[in-house]
Amino acid sequence: MQPQAHTELAAATAQLSAAGVGPARVEAELLLAFVLGRGRSGLLAGPTVSPEQAARFRGLVGRRATGVPLQHLTGSAPFRHLELAVGPGVFIPRPETELLVELAAGWLLPGATVVDLCAGSGAVALAVANEFAPARVIAVERSEPALRWLRRNAADRQAAGDRPVEVVAGDISDPKLLADLTGTVAAVLANPPYVAESLRDRLPPEVASDPDEALFAGPDGLALMSALIALAGRLLRPGGLLGIEHAEDQTPALHELLAAAGDWDRVAGRPDLTGRPRFSLAIRR
Numbered sequence: 001m002q003p004q005a006h007t008e009l010a011a012a013t014a015q016l017s018a019a020g021v022g023p024a025r026v027e028a029e030l031l032l033a034f035v036l037g038r039g040r041s042g043l044l045a046g047p048t049v050s051p052e053q054a055a056r057f058r059g060l061v062g063r064r065a066t067g068v069p070l071q072h073l074t075g076s077a078p079f080r081h082l083e084l085a086v087g088p089g090v091f092i093p094r095p096e097t098e099l100l101v102e103l104a105a106g107w108l109l110p111g112a113t114v115v116d117l118c119a120g121s122g123a124v125a126l127a128v129a130n131e132f133a134p135a136r137v138i139a140v141e142r143s144e145p146a147l148r149w150l151r152r153n154a155a156d157r158q159a160a161g162d163r164p165v166e167v168v169a170g171d172i173s174d175p176k177l178l179a180d181l182t183g184t185v186a187a188v189l190a191n192p193p194y195v196a197e198s199l200r201d202r203l204p205p206e207v208a209s210d211p212d213e214a215l216f217a218g219p220d221g222l223a224l225m226s227a228l229i230a231l232a233g234r235l236l237r238p239g240g241l242l243g244i245e246h247a248e249d250q251t252p253a254l255h256e257l258l259a260a261a262g263d264w265d266r267v268a269g270r271p272d273l274t275g276r277p278r279f280s281l282a283i284r285r
Helices: 005-018 024-036 051-065 070-074 095-103 123-131 144-159 197-202 225-235 251-261
Strands: 076-079 082-085 113-117 136-141 165-169 185-190 236-245 264-271 277-284
Touching (some): 005 024, 005 051, 024 070, 051 070, 070 076, 076 095, 076 123, 082 123, 082 144, 095 123, 095 236, 095 277, 113 123, 113 225, 123 136, 123 144, 136 144, 144 165, 185 225, 225 236, 225 251, 251 277
Parallel strands (some): 113 136, 136 165, 185 236
Antiparallel strands (some): 076 082, 236 277
16 A cells, blocks of 8 residues: 555654654655655645655655755755755755845846845845846855856756846955946845854754855854955945845944945844844945
8 A cells, every 4th residue: 555645744744843853744745745746735635655755755854854954855945936956065045035135126126237245056146137137147156066056046047037147256355356347236235154153063953054164254253244345345336235144143243344344324234024133234325
């Protein structure tokens, strides 16, 4: 007799819940839907699961219970209206970062140039190109493993009909980076590494699976912020927007860096969907 979906899901949910993975039922359903090659809603009818599918599903559940990220198991991560390819070597985009795109919407206009710094998988840049179609979108990343995922996602979205995103391999501390765009950019958006080294041992397993280069930024998590602010100040036209995601306890220090740079007006923090201060915006003077 072939195992039924509800039986497999019940066992998987119990296993994931016991391992502290949550929401356990949702993750079990996502993994089973992936194995069956259908959407999660396709499980409502209680489809039959072959022995081969059941074995594969149980193997994936076991790996998820040990802390392997769900997105590494399925090979994709949702971000706004997109499904992006992800895996070892690239930061997994989080739902909270989606708000960065919304906060910048007023600057993502036809004819605009938009730059995504520390782009990782390309989530922010690709969402901008998909939803707003500005004249030019550029994604900058320095990590070779991450660049492979970024290029793959950019090619996939261009093939799907989105405006092409230009991928640039570069370090935000390079004073010559994007020199041809000096003073012309409408918005610079960034979800840079911002985790303090002191927090390394406190990260949950799925976060710790992200590359160190995408997570950690010195003792206080702010090691890259000065270079990012300087580069954004050079790239942006007057009235252009800088939007940064950061840790909730970094707002005062980051705003001090912006004030010290002397190039910024209307510096303000913005909360994420849970009310935590996770974003900062500033306008190029």
